[in-house]
Amino acid sequence: MSALLEVKNITKIFPKVRANDGVNLTVEEGEIHAILGENGAGKSTLMNIIYGLYKPDSGELKLSGETLNLSGPHEAIEKGIGMVHQHFMLIPVLTVAENIVLGAEPGGIPYNKKKANELIREISKNYHLEIDPDAKVKDLSVGLQQRVEILKAFYRHAKLLILDEPTAMLTPQETEELFGIMRRLKEQGISIIFISHKLDEVKEISDKVTVMRRGKTVGTLNTKDTNEQELANLMVGREVVLRVEKSEYKPGDVVLSVKDLTVLDEQNIEKVKNVSFEIRSGEIFGLAGIDGNGQTELIEALMGLRQIKSGIIKYQNSDIEKLPTRERYKLGISYIPQDRQQEGLIMKFSVADNLILKEYKDIRYSKNGVIQYKKVFENASKKVEEYDIRPTDYTLLAGNLSGGNQQKIILAREVGSNPKLLIAVQPTRGMDVGAIEYIHKKLLELRDGGSAILLVSLELEEIMSLSDRIGVIHNGVIMDILDGKSATREKIGLLMAGSQIDAKEVEV
Amino acid sequence: MSKVLKSIYMPILAVVIAIIIGSIIMLATGFNPVAAYSSLFIGAFGTLPNIANTLANAVPLIITGLGVAIAFNAGLFNIGAEGQYWIGAIVGTWIGYSFKGLPWYIHIPLALVAAMIAGGLWGGIIPGFAKAYTGAHEVITTMMMSYVAIYFSHYLLEFGPMMEKGSVPQSPLIRDSAVIPTIVPNTQLSYGIVIALVAALFVYWLMYKTVWGYEMRAVGFNQRASKYAGMNVPFNIVLSLSLSGIFAGLAGAVQILGVQHRLYDSFTSGYGYTAIVVALLAKNNPIGVVFSALLFAALGTGSQYMQLNAQVPGQLTDVITGLIIFFVAADKIIELFKTMFKKQKKEELAS
Numbered sequence: 001m002s003a004l005l006e007v008k009n010i011t012k013i014f015p016k017v018r019a020n021d022g023v024n025l026t027v028e029e030g031e032i033h034a035i036l037g038e039n040g041a042g043k044s045t046l047m048n049i050i051y052g053l054y055k056p057d058s059g060e061l062k063l064s065g066e067t068l069n070l071s072g073p074h075e076a077i078e079k080g081i082g083m084v085h086q087h088f089m090l091i092p093v094l095t096v097a098e099n100i101v102l103g104a105e106p107g108g109i110p111y112n113k114k115k116a117n118e119l120i121r122e123i124s125k126n127y128h129l130e131i132d133p134d135a136k137v138k139d140l141s142v143g144l145q146q147r148v149e150i151l152k153a154f155y156r157h158a159k160l161l162i163l164d165e166p167t168a169m170l171t172p173q174e175t176e177e178l179f180g181i182m183r184r185l186k187e188q189g190i191s192i193i194f195i196s197h198k199l200d201e202v203k204e205i206s207d208k209v210t211v212m213r214r215g216k217t218v219g220t221l222n223t224k225d226t227n228e229q230e231l232a233n234l235m236v237g238r239e240v241v242l243r244v245e246k247s248e249y250k251p252g253d254v255v256l257s258v259k260d261l262t263v264l265d266e267q268n269i270e271k272v273k274n275v276s277f278e279i280r281s282g283e284i285f286g287l288a289g290i291d292g293n294g295q296t297e298l299i300e301a302l303m304g305l306r307q308i309k310s311g312i313i314k315y316q317n318s319d320i321e322k323l324p325t326r327e328r329y330k331l332g333i334s335y336i337p338q339d340r341q342q343e344g345l346i347m348k349f350s351v352a353d354n355l356i357l358k359e360y361k362d363i364r365y366s367k368n369g370v371i372q373y374k375k376v377f378e379n380a381s382k383k384v385e386e387y388d389i390r391p392t393d394y395t396l397l398a399g400n401l402s403g404g405n406q407q408k409i410i411l412a413r414e415v416g417s418n419p420k421l422l423i424a425v426q427p428t429r430g431m432d433v434g435a436i437e438y439i440h441k442k443l444l445e446l447r448d449g450g451s452a453i454l455l456v457s458l459e460l461e462e463i464m465s466l467s468d469r470i471g472v473i474h475n476g477v478i479m480d481i482l483d484g485k486s487a488t489r490e491k492i493g494l495l496m497a498g499s500q501i502d503a504k505e506v507e508v
Numbered sequence: 509m510s511k512v513l514k515s516i517y518m519p520i521l522a523v524v525i526a527i528i529i530g531s532i533i534m535l536a537t538g539f540n541p542v543a544a545y546s547s548l549f550i551g552a553f554g555t556l557p558n559i560a561n562t563l564a565n566a567v568p569l570i571i572t573g574l575g576v577a578i579a580f581n582a583g584l585f586n587i588g589a590e591g592q593y594w595i596g597a598i599v600g601t602w603i604g605y606s607f608k609g610l611p612w613y614i615h616i617p618l619a620l621v622a623a624m625i626a627g628g629l630w631g632g633i634i635p636g637f638a639k640a641y642t643g644a645h646e647v648i649t650t651m652m653m654s655y656v657a658i659y660f661s662h663y664l665l666e667f668g669p670m671m672e673k674g675s676v677p678q679s680p681l682i683r684d685s686a687v688i689p690t691i692v693p694n695t696q697l698s699y700g701i702v703i704a705l706v707a708a709l710f711v712y713w714l715m716y717k718t719v720w721g722y723e724m725r726a727v728g729f730n731q732r733a734s735k736y737a738g739m740n741v742p743f744n745i746v747l748s749l750s751l752s753g754i755f756a757g758l759a760g761a762v763q764i765l766g767v768q769h770r771l772y773d774s775f776t777s778g779y780g781y782t783a784i785v786v787a788l789l790a791k792n793n794p795i796g797v798v799f800s801a802l803l804f805a806a807l808g809t810g811s812q813y814m815q816l817n818a819q820v821p822g823q824l825t826d827v828i829t830g831l832i833i834f835f836v837a838a839d840k841i842i843e844l845f846k847t848m849f850k851k852q853k854k855e856e857l858a859s
Contacts, residue, residue, distance in 0.1 A: 305736065326738030335736070343736045348729045353722070357737045360722050369718050 010059030037212035038432030082153025261311030286467030334419035347399030551813025575755030582748030583728030590780025591654025596760030604682025627757015632750025640742030678772035698766030
């Protein structure tokens with residue numbers, strides 16, 4: 001094997017941040033090379049440099065021994081570098097073929113549709129990436145859309161494929177399928193850079209793994225010679241507890257009871273269909289499902305952010321489905337929304353102001369409509385210390401903090417109020433190992449203190465390690481509610497994909 | 509303290525750059541910038557009457573600017589402050605001349621409060637509800653309401669019910685009991701300046717120290733997160749646009765009661781439009797509004813003097829105003845200048 005891509009001593013400095021600091025990376029031909037690192041470790045910056053989106057301040061980039069001086073992605077593509085972004089760059093209303101050839105159409109204007117379809121069939125045959133060229137992208141599953149992105153790269157003769165967090169949006173089954181594709185591509189001599197922060201996936205699929213931390217590459221290891229614990233420690237820079245230590249499951253009274261709940265979306269389509277479940281105190285109820293299967297609508301209905309069509313929501317034995325959001329908060333319900341920057345925080349408010357976002361009218365913080373900033377700051381300095389929010393200056397704007405610390409502000413606000421019911425939607429999304437460890441610890445503390453927790457997550461690993469019971473939602477229907485201890489990845493995966501019968505068979 | 513410095517640094521830089529570019533333009537067109545700027549300064553601050561007139565000029569800009577800033581703080585663009593100002597002026601004038609025999613301490617507050625309510629209704633309730641419940645964009649609705657107000661007042665004055673007997677399109681004079689007294693004789697400076705300064709402090713307190721201000725700013729920064737936090741977003745939209753209109757209406761009445769004493773056709777001020785610039789330069793900080801209003805008022809009074817004494821066309825101040833707006837709106841450009849300058853320095857050091 002010989003080196004396909006060599007990254008030598010690349011440094012890229014943004015105002016105030018050394019995003020890449022003397023980064024080295026060598027990717028051999030026909031190798032799957034994982035780049036592992038926490039958020040902000042510099043993975044994306046490095047990929048954007050390789051893909052020609054950023055120019056490095058210093059250092060050298062070599063492809064097949066030839067020095068690259070990329071002026072933009074078009075040149076990277078020309079040299080045979082293809083990238084599949086985490087968020088797909090596809091046009092939903094166009095067909096698969098149109099998306100693939102877009103910008104490099106055979107025949108120029110007018111574009112030769114027949115030739116395009118032929119070419120795509122040929123490529124998909126060569127690389128075993130079956131797809132219907134005439135299908136509209138909007139009708140494809142996420143997994144197939146990703147395949148279109150990969151085909152896009154090969155249509156442009158990619159030798160090196162960069163996959164940026166490719167499994168983030170996939171079901172376990174789709175992930176397996178993707179890994180199959182990656183292995184076949186490897187056999188055909190294609191090199192793949194696989195970016196991820198999921199240790200198990202890196203361990204499973206990669207040949208080599210390069211770990212990044214704070215803009216530096218801390219080491220490149222042969223995957224088979226390492227383990228998840230070592231990788232996690234390298235990533236974070238200290239000993240990390242990977243496995244969640246959970247105390248015994250001691251459920252108490254029913255705190256939340258949802259019965260026959262039906263919710264519509266903006267287009268009046270039923271997104272939640274006759275859903276019923278109960279959550280008890282001292283219990284974490286995990287809601288697993290692929291994104292967009294009604295989780296958002298269900299949670300918004302529970303929080304009074306969306307009207308319901310029918311059904312009953314009971315909280316501690318009283319109906320709350322008609323109460324406005326604020327009243328629900330007052331009853332002791334807390335909520336960690338999915339999107340911390342758009343829903344959970346006011347980025348241009350200070351940390352202190354964000355910490356009282358739901359309680360500024362409370363007698364503790366305001367008197368006759370005047371906010372008592374002395375009290376607000378007392379609260380802030382307490383919370384900042386207790387939840388280890390950094391930097392500790394609570395007059396800074398929330399937007400100036402890192403993602404992990406932003407989440408800690410929300411955590412301090414929502415968990416710190418000692419709720420009887422906490423609804424946490426993807427509380428660790430985009431967090432790094434260290435922060436995830438911390439958040440999981442806090443959720444479990446809350447559970448052990450007798451709160452009820454509804455945990456919604458797309459990360460199966462998270463659901464399985466924390467939940468006492470697991471509900472699986474597919475297309476607005478709760479397919480089944482499983483016991484957290486005995487549920488298997490495969491079974492949940494099948495339920496997530498909507499195949500109830502198959503799942504039952506697995507059980508047998 | 510460093511935080512205050514940091515926040516006023518960009519606006520000041522914008523003004524300085526505008527002044528420098530202004531001088532280049534003057535040099536290029538054959539004028540002496542030093543003479544021009546010094547006469548501009550003398551015109552604005554050189555004598556007591558000049559200072560008084562500059563302050564008087566600042567009064568409607570401060571009050572209307574506060575109104576615009578409140579809306580901006582809530583993420584709303586009240587472009588129709590001019591019309592709300594007119595509405596306030598109409599109502600203030602009408603109460604000023606039609607009520608007889610009231611003591612001043614009732615007559616003046618009555619006129620001001622009525623003007624505030626009218627301005628609030630005009631700018632806030634109607635466009636506010638339209639925005640909150642139908643999504644009608646406030647830029648369009650406030651502007652349209654503004655035109656309605658301006659033409660409505662023309663109608664009132666030109667052979668309409670508010671026209672004084674005779675052939676001049678103007679209202680009768682307000683009664684003495686409604687006049688806000690002058691501070692410096694023979695200038696336009698009335699105690700309206702006190703109202704303006706108190707208003708600025710009040711708005712600062714309202715926006716930064718009360719739960720209402722907290723909510724309005726939250727809604728302004730992020731409606732979604734505000735809704736998720738349990739706030740009533742439509743209510744806050746209506747509230748902030750109403751407050752915005754209330755202050756523009758107050759400005760119109762203060763101008764009538766303190767300076768004009770009657771409404772006439774050529775009253776057209778443009779204060780409502782300049783107020784947008786005032787608020788922008790102040791970065792919507794109520795205290796900043798006072799200083800930025802003073803700057804634009806000084807440019808206004810100084811330009812006439814400059815035209816007479818340095819023979820520089822008064823329009824030059826409009827150019828400077830335009831440049832200030834440009835650099836305030838485009839502070840990214842200033843950032844760019846800064847990094848370019850830094851780089852150059854680095855290179856010089858390196859070589």
